[in-house]
Amino acid sequence: MSATHLQSSPFTVRRGSLAPVLLLAGSVVLYVGAALWTGETKMLDAEGVVGLLQRMVALGVVALGQTFVILAGSIDLSVANMISVAAVLASYIMQGRPDMVPPAVAAVLAISALVGLVNGALIARLQVNSLIATLGVGLILQGLLSASFTNFAGSVPPEFQLVAYSAFGGVPYSVAGLFALAALCAWLLRATRFGAHLYAVGGNAEGARLAGIRTDLILIGAHVICAVSAGLTGLYLASRLRSGAPWVGRDGVYDLESIAVVVIGGTLLAGGRGGVAGTLAGVLLFATLDAVFNMLGVSAYPQLVLRGAIVVLAVAAYTFRAKGHVA
Amino acid sequence: MRKMIMRLAVGAALASFAGAALAQNFDDPKEFQAAKDLLAMQPQGPADKPWEQNLGGKEVDTSKYKKSGPYRVCFSNAGVDNPWRVVGWTNMQAQVEVLKSDIKSFTVADAEGKDDKQISDINSFVSSGNCDILIVSPNTTAALTPAVEAACQKLPVVVFDRGVLTQCPVTFINPIGGYGWGIQTANFIVSKLPKGGKVLALRILPGVDVLETRWSAANRIFKENGVQVVGAEFTNGDNAKTKSIVEDYINRFGKIDAVWMDAGATAVAALEAFEDAGQPYPIITGEDQEDFLMKWKAKNLTAMAPTYPTYQWRTPIIAAVKILKGEPVIGPTWKLPQPVIMQTDLDKYVDDKMPPLHYAMCGCKDLPGYPQRWGGK
Amino acid sequence: MTLVLDQRRPASRALALARKVNVAVIVFLVLYLAIGLLQPTYFEPAGLMNFLRRAAPLAILSAGQLFVLASGGFDLSVGSLITLTVIGGSMLTANDPSRTWWAIAALYGVGLAVGLINGAVVAFLKTPSIIATLGTLLSVNGAAMMWSGGAPRGYLPDNFRMFGRLVLHDVPIVKIFPIAIAVLAVCGALAYWGFHGAVFGRRILAVGDNPRAAELSGVRVRSVRIGVFVISALAAVTAGIMLGGFGGVSVDVGLGLELQSIAACVVGGVQLMGGRGSVTGAIAGALTLFALFTLLTLLGLPQPLKETAQGLILIAAVALGAWRRRRAV
Structure with a gap:
């Protein structure tokens, strides 16, 4: 999104589509290597791998949504706050009562869709820069939320906790859900007209408009999808944490991390190129880093330094051959 | 149309949250009494x-x-x-x-x-x-x-x-825990405060249970004793913000007699605001961080340091x-x-060889690597 | 606004600039008036001086951020660089006043290095600056914590703290004069010269407006990019020295300042994605933001609602700017 005049070269395209495979391979090598090196071979059995995949869920769901927004050439900084709103709202409405689960889920989906609509409208209609629009909406959401709730609010019933804590045949519902959602997103992007138009808008908004695409509607749609995915992450966190607190999204740094994994996954920050597979691979890399740092006993501060360097290098690995200018 | 979108958004958000504040009980008389009993225990x-x-x-x-x-x-x-x-x-x-x-x-x-x-x-x-x-x-x-x-x-x-x-x-x-902290600190201020003295309460954040209970217990004691609390402000634990807030209060009220804090990390910044305004130091409750203890000793403050050891x-x-x-x-x-650190045992805990943000009640002097491991000299 | 337009119609450019600057300045004055009505001490010279002293670090930071924004980039690393400066200052001086000057020199060296890295990653590796400086944000923060082991190891000596803390008393007219205001004046003048006086400033705007065209007209785009990140980093070190001076040692002093500085610039009429902005606007934006915080505190608004107000004002400022631009076209 902050790139201008990024020209396509066949080479970057190939590298871009290779990104998911390379990231996947890299993550596997890192994870297996660390497990063998430290002798923690139990991390390689089914339970260990499921634990690794479980680390992907919260970031993964919101990153799938962020992929749509970034593909459209926009960005969403409000997702972390949206996640907090969703988590608190869900557990506050449920108050531990199973019969309140459907209304709570419906309310979260409705509010998150509304937030996405506002984000999209600000950007597409009022032409507010997407960073500022979503930063501002995020601040507004967080302020209202923190003014109303100061701690964990309400609780979710045991039935709803099954979302995060239950499994079928060793595969947690939440992990299966993440991959199902990813498949749905891939289908939306690859097999629908909306998806094709999204790529067109991200690649060249003016060209898309001249070709008769309602670019504003596409942009709003992408933002609604992103906000709803943040709402889903909030629901998952409420289930996993048993309740929602107004800081769960911010503490998770889901805004910047979701952007980082999407871009690491090979989606152009300027929009128009990339996809779901890369994002999932980026999320896997982050989950692997968490697990590997634990296994190797890397302490918290060097972890920060390494993570920063890895983010830059992973993105640089396929941007550095780009022609033209990037700001 | 645009206005409507904005109004809708804000309205919907407000409607869904307004008045929804959950009354979490950070001011539980039973817990307060339990902490009081524990403090009296040997x-x-x-x-x-x-x-x-x-x-x-x-x-x-x-x-x-x-x-x-x-x-x-x-x-x-x-x-x-x-x-x-x-x-x-x-x-x-x-x-x-x-x-x-x-x-x-x-x-x-x-x-x-x-x-x-x-x-x-x-x-x-x-x-x-x-x-x-x-x-x-x-x-x-x-x-x-x-x-x-x-x-x-x-x-x-x-x-x-x-x-x-x-x-x-x-x-x-x-x-x-928090109730104990609130009791210890508020009792100290009540015992030292001149009649009609003004107290400024500085808090880090709302909503964190251990901090809320510190404040609720202290506020209960202040109320019981008719102490005038002129303000309770959130500092986010930020030195610059703390200093600005205290400066504003000094300007507004002319004189602040005591400063109560729910955590001592910004105590020195609060004291510096008095220095910079040319005012006498207030009665203050900080925490067992070395920068505060050093200041306390150097300036001979009327102070105490509660601890969360x-x-x-x-x-x-x-x-x-x-x-x-x-x-x-x-x-x-x-x-x-x-435990709390009072004037009488201050010397036991002040140590200019230790870094400013070291916590003196660490019980670490007998541990291997002291003091270098903790950043001391 | 393109360069061609600038040459053809300098008068309209000046008019547009003046109109734009006026908004931030006027909003600031209105807010300050409200503050003064609530708390009359702010109308006294000492009150104004104290206000400026507190706002000075953010103003300097915003003036640095302006260079990056005007070139079309973002610098998210400034907040953690401020933290590194304060922690590093305490580590290097260890309360020894004789070490202050070389410590400050070393800190500017660190800032220079961070700026060069940011600039080089963007210019040569073509990594978008949001991602590049996000990486630096994490790494610099981690480095500060690693260096200090999580807690700073020393105090800042008084001569280090003077830039943020020292106040001269019994000065004619203004009564008190904080050194911080002098630092702000010097930095502001330097920034003004660099942005509006020197050729460099015009190159930044050209690069921000259209890097391809700038390159074709002979601007060395990479040098400009590296230059703006260096300037922003040096401004961050300056702001860090002042904040450390004002408040003393702490570990999270820079938290969130990167977004505040961007917000200040936006309020001051600086256009994201480059091509438009002014030093007056950036500094007035910072003062406006700071006045807003002060006003909301004085009004006794609950802390969280201040965030809400900030969000609304940000969106309003940018929406207004976009609307005027569309109307102008």
């Missing part, structure tokens, strides 16, 4: 080792956990995101070194302040099979409860600092080894004493 255990003492605790049998050593200890840490946790974490590592003949390995996962990550960290520890015992310092109480419950099924668990909502850990170690980070390691040896420990709750 600690049991070795007098020179408060981290091994307890207040009215009972021993639990741990013979079923008995194993042959040396042991593999695992620790799921909420994070090291503030100086208090840094000092505590250093204490813990040094304590591991003391017991190194009993501890074969000490594996740590740092959750960086994320509940979701800490749950995964605990799950990995449990499934790794590389832990004989698990120590948890939970990031938040409610969120970590299911993970701790699951861990309890597989191995002995020790929890400290913030608690969990289950009795399944072998023991939960923590000091008296970092020596509580030593106790879980000691308890873990005892549990695996099958020796009884205090449980299922282990209340540690929560």
